[in-house]
Amino acid sequence: RDFNERCAQCSEVxxxxxxxxxxxxxxCHNVIERTRExxxxxxxxxxxxxxxxxGSKKQEKNEGGCEWYICEGFQLVLKKQVEALEALGxxxxxxxxxxxxxxxxxxxxxxxxxxxxxxxxxxxxxxxxESSTDVDSxxxxxxxxxxxxxxxxxxxxxxxCSSFASSVSKISESTSVYSGSVDGSLYxxxxxxxKLRMTMPMTLSFCxxxxxxxxxxxxxxxxxxxxxxxxxxYLNIFQHFPEKMKxxxxxxxxxxxESWPVYEEVFNKMHELAAYLDLPRFPDITESCxxxxxxxxxxxxxxxNLPDELHNWTCRVxxxxxxxxxxxxxxxxxxxxxxxxxxxxxxAAVIIVVLKLFFLLDxxxxxxxxxxxxxxxxxxxxxxxxxxxxxxxxxKRWYEVVKHSLDMKQKKLDExxxxxxxxxxxxxxxxxxKKSKVLKRRQMVVNLQNQFGKLSGSVQRAKKPNxxxxxxxxxxxxxxxxxxxxxxxxxxxQEKCGLLTAMxxxxxxxxxxxxxxxxxxxxxxxREVEFxxxxxxxxxxxxxxLRVQPSYIHDEVCMIEHKLFNKKLYKKLKYNTVLRK
Numbered sequence: 017r018d019f020n021e022r023c024a025q026c027s028e029v030x031x032x033x034x035x036x037x038x039x040x041x042x043x044c045h046n047v048i049e050r051t052r053e054x055x056x057x058x059x060x061x062x063x064x065x066x067x068x069x070x071g072s073k074k075q076e077k078n079e080g081g082c083e084w085y086i087c088e089g090f091q092l093v094l095k096k097q098v099e100a101l102e103a104l105g106x107x108x109x110x111x112x113x114x115x116x117x118x119x120x121x122x123x124x125x126x127x128x129x130x131x132x133x134x135x136x137x138x139x140x141x142x143x144x145x146e147s148s149t150d151v152d153s154x155x156x157x158x159x160x161x162x163x164x165x166x167x168x169x170x171x172x173x174x175x176x177c178s179s180f181a182s183s184v185s186k187i188s189e190s191t192s193v194y195s196g197s198v199d200g201s202l203y204x205x206x207x208x209x210x211k212l213r214m215t216m217p218m219t220l221s222f223c224x225x226x227x228x229x230x231x232x233x234x235x236x237x238x239x240x241x242x243x244x245x246x247x248x249x250y251l252n253i254f255q256h257f258p259e260k261m262k263x264x265x266x267x268x269x270x271x272x273x274e275s276w277p278v279y280e281e282v283f284n285k286m287h288e289l290a291a292y293l294d295l296p297r298f299p300d301i302t303e304s305c306x307x308x309x310x311x312x313x314x315x316x317x318x319x320x321n322l323p324d325e326l327h328n329w330t331c332r333v334x335x336x337x338x339x340x341x342x343x344x345x346x347x348x349x350x351x352x353x354x355x356x357x358x359x360x361x362x363x364a365a366v367i368i369v370v371l372k373l374f375f376l377l378d379x380x381x382x383x384x385x386x387x388x389x390x391x392x393x394x395x396x397x398x399x400x401x402x403x404x405x406x407x408x409x410x411x412k413r414w415y416e417v418v419k420h421s422l423d424m425k426q427k428k429l430d431e432x433x434x435x436x437x438x439x440x441x442x443x444x445x446x447x448x449x450k451k452s453k454v455l456k457r458r459q460m461v462v463n464l465q466n467q468f469g470k471l472s473g474s475v476q477r478a479k480k481p482n483x484x485x486x487x488x489x490x491x492x493x494x495x496x497x498x499x500x501x502x503x504x505x506x507x508x509x510q511e512k513c514g515l516l517t518a519m520x521x522x523x524x525x526x527x528x529x530x531x532x533x534x535x536x537x538x539x540x541x542x543r544e545v546e547f548x549x550x551x552x553x554x555x556x557x558x559x560x561x562l563r564v565q566p567s568y569i570h571d572e573v574c575m576i577e578h579k580l581f582n583k584k585l586y587k588k589l590k591y592n593t594v595l596r597k
Contacts, residue, residue, distance in 0.1 A: 019050070082260040084196075086203045086214070087128045089261070089271060093219050093253055094119060100248045101223065104483060106232055115226040121293045122222075126212070196262035204266055212285075212292055216273050220250065221286040228286075228347065229298055233306035235360035237562040238485060240277050244563075247483045250277065252440035274438055279564045287356055290349035301345035301359075308345065309334045312363035319561060320367070321418055321490045323409050323503045329370045337579035339366075358572070364558040365572030369580065371554060374508045374518050375411055379548040381520065386412035389507040406504040415553065417498045421488055422557060487561060525581070526574045542570040 019039065022029055026044040034040055040047040098111045123129035197203075203213075212218065220243065227234055243250045254263050254271045263271065290298075301307050313330040317323075334340040339362065348354055375382040389408035396405065490499040509516045526547070527540040544552050544566075555566040562569070 024048075083198050084261045085128075085198050086200060086267075086270060087123060089197065089254075089257070089263075089267070090214050090219060091119065092257060092261075093216070093249070093271070094222060096249045096253060096256055097219060097223050098226070101227070104234075104242070104247065106227070106234070107230060110226050110230050110232070114229050115222060118222060118226060118289075118293065118295075122212075122214075122289070125293060126214075196264045196267050200266040200270065204269065212288060216250070216253075216271065217277060217281050218285050218289070220277055220282045221289055223248075224282060225286045225289060228307075231299055231301065231305050231307065235307070235312070236283060236358070237279060237360045237564060240279060240282065241487075241563055242483055243277055245483065246480055251438075255440050276433075279562075280568070283356070283358065287347075287349070290347065293349075295349045298347040298349075300342045302342060303340065307359040309340055309359070309363045309366055312359060313366055315485070316360075316363055316367055316558070316561065318490075318501065319486050319488050320557060321414065321488065321498075321500050322367070322371075323505055324501050325505045326367070326370055329373070330366050333366055333370060333576070333580065337576060339576070339579070358568070360562050361564060361568055361572050362576075364562060364569055365576050368551075368554055368558070368569070368573050369576050372523065372551070374505070374520060375550075376520055376522060376524070377548055377550040377554065378524060379550050381522075382411045382550055385508055386410045392507060406502055408507040409500060409503040409505055413497075414500050415550075417500075418488075418557065419553070422560060425487065426560060523581070525577055526570065530574060530578060538567060539571040540574040542567040 019031055020029055023031075023041040023044060023046055025046045026041065028041060028043040030042045031039050032042045034047070038047060039050045094115065095111075098106075098115050102108055102111060120130060124131060220240070224236055224239055227239065239248070242248045249256060251273050253273075254268075257263055303310060305311070310327075310331050313334070314327050317326055317330070338344060344354075345357055345359070347357070371377060375385060389410045390412070393407045393410070396407070490501065492499045492501055508519055510519045511517075530539045531541070542555075552566075555569055558569055559566045
């Protein structure tokens with residue numbers, strides 16, 4: 017206000033202050049060398065802090081770092097992840113039009129950016145007045161930009177805000193308050209019950225939400241498998257941060273991931289995000305869409321090495337119980353009356369129900385059918401050496417082949433997870449004081465590893481295999497008979513009134529009464545000892561393919577059974593009620 021000199025370029029007197037305390041002309045954006053001088057150095061006791069300078073110049077000089085915010089770090093993570101998805105074949109529109117708009121909407125809803133005033137929680141936490149006439153607010157930058165630089169809170173900010181110091185100390189007794197980001201400490205201090213706080217698993221929820229909106233041919237289980245295999249950045253992703261974005265201290269609690277992504281967590285967070293952002297109804301999931309049960313059943317039948325003829329029966333089940341309808345499959349955010357559909361788990365459950373319809377899976381009937389099919393196949397080859405018809409499907413033979421391949425894949429997966437190095441190549445330090453020690457120790461470890469590697473003659477790690485939609489592959493050209501795609505179901509079907517029906521007249525339900533999913537978290541409880549081993553094996557097979565817990569698939573099986581046998585169940589429960597009376 018006291019600087020009344022005219023601008024040398026436009027002759028206007030309209031000066032503003034930059035974040036670093038420099039002067040610039042608001043009319044022509046001319047920047048001059050003059051900086052703001054502190055005139056009044058008197059300190060009044062018990063006075064509240066009105067403005068705090070971020071001191072960006074000093075921070076830039078500090079090891080070449082720059083000011084950055086937590087939301088900018090997550091934005092970089094999302095950028096890396098969506099670029100990896102584009103490399104896998106996802107449409108480029110997902111990055112620029114879909115995910116970008118979702119992210120902007122989230123920043124505005126959470127009042128981190130695209131807002132004129134900072135969040136009320138931050139003002140209450142820091143006890144800093146919101147009205148500041150000396151610092152210009154920019155609605156395009158995060159709302160915390162003009163509040164405080166917490167990376168300088170150890171030395172440069174000599175205030176008597178005891179409440180701030182005590183709240184920071186409560187974050188972690190063993191961890192330094194130092195943070196490479198501006199708002200790292202504040203981010204962990206916030207009590208965000210009303211809004212979703214951004215986390216690393218939520219970046220995957222954002223990506224899956226965009227994939228679902230685009231109706232891309234990638235299921236959630238497949239997406240998370242690509243993440244675990246390293247095709248999509250997630251674990252140790254902060255290695256890809258620019259050199260100027262110093263990551264240390266409390267930032268590591270936010271961006272450092274030391275666990276595998278969990279299907280249920282990513283799935284639930286995606287639905288919470290969609291409701292939080294007030295998104296409209298997602299594009300319809302039609303029969304031609306990859307996420308439709310008919311399409312996914314075809315994929316999983318191929319991967320599970322089951323006969324192609326089963327697809328006709330899975331389609332009949334899907335149509336009969338109405339789980340292929342557009343309204344059932346399409347996501348409607350915020351609609352609590354509709355059930356959240358797990359497309360991949362639902363398709364696997366349909367296949368299991370069809371297998372139970374034909375083979376019962378009670379550890380007895382399926383083996384009798386296998387003996388019958390084996391005898392018929394043997395007779396066919398003996399009668400006609402050049403028999404060209406489709407062989408009967410043998411459940412026992414299928415079980416042996418698939419179990420052998422599944423055990424090998426499971427063993428390999430367990431070994432890879434056991435050998436996984438959670439520590440990244442980029443050294444991490446939780447305190448500035450320990451930085452030099454960490455760097456020196458890391459260099460020593462690398463040197464020792466190289467020396468022992470040369471002495472032992474260890475082979476270098478093989479490159480990551482190219483991503484594939486199929487984990488188990490079966491070739492129909494194989495001569496060992498390990499592919500069952502072309503096998504016939506004649507051994508389990510009979511013609512009745514001109515229609516083919518299952519020879520098996522019986523069926524056993526996984527549960528007679530479903531639980532309240534909102535209260536229990538599951539529709540039914542799954543305990544391995546209470547179910548036949550054949551059923552458990554089929555559940556385990558699809559559990560491996562989808563990388564989910566068997567209980568999740570068991571829930572969907574129970575739901576489909578109750579839809580399929582609803583009338584019979586209602587009559588049985590009504591009959592039992594009458595008997596009790």
